[in-house]
Amino acid sequence: MTGYWWMDALIGLAVALLVTWLALIIMLAIVRPHGGMLREAMRLLPDVLRLVRRLAADRELPRRVRVRLGLLLVYLASPIDLVPDFIPVLGYADDAIIVTAVLRSVVRRAGLDAVRQHWPGTDDGFAALARITGIDRRPPPSDT
Template sequence: MEAVGRVALGAGVGLLVVWLALIAAMLVAGRRFERPGLGEMLRLLPDLLRLLKRLAGDRALPRAVRVRLWLLLVYLAVPIDLIPDFIPVIGYADDAIIVALALRSVARRCGRQALHRHWPGSPAGLAAVLRVAGIRD
């Protein structure tokens, strides 16, 4: 039972780190564009999780997109990392980098219409995700 608690704690900390990395990326991208508000940033993680779930279940998307999403979820769930999490800062940075790259790849591959169709949040949140993914208007 202790192992389950460690996995749950690791997944929770990993999600927090990814959320903070996305906020940082939005702030960097916001220097060139209109910045989202703090409330929008706080709602971003739950909206992203719902988006990923909806994209993974969409049979209309290419199989490669769905496979990438499932591989990302497995990577986050498995307690073995490229760089162990007990190493300060970079232990969680590898998770954040892998998640950011996977999300960017999935967002570019599935296209703007799929993201619009499955996005559960506000238009400002979607615009921020599109900017971070490098998808232009």
């Protein structure tokens, strides 16, 4: 039986990947835009793609932010989704959800002004983007 340790390792790896994927599905369900915001997010998609490309090319942004944005562009261009389209709601919304999560992290690291500076659309479109992603919620000032 000791000759089949690789089989146990393979089964363990498959179970770990399945559990990780299920955790991702749960996380995406929690952070997804609610109500009509998903439709609004899909409407803004062309401007958001241009925004992500512009931010990724901005040498003034921290390297980690640019790498994260580059990986996002690769994911969006990939024909393979983390969540298959047959899963209700999340199947078609996973791209919008992942873009939202990445933009939130970009704002935390680079600031809202950097995102605003590169926004290619209208002011109303940026207001909708800020509402959908929650990027307009700034942390309260500290009392230091």
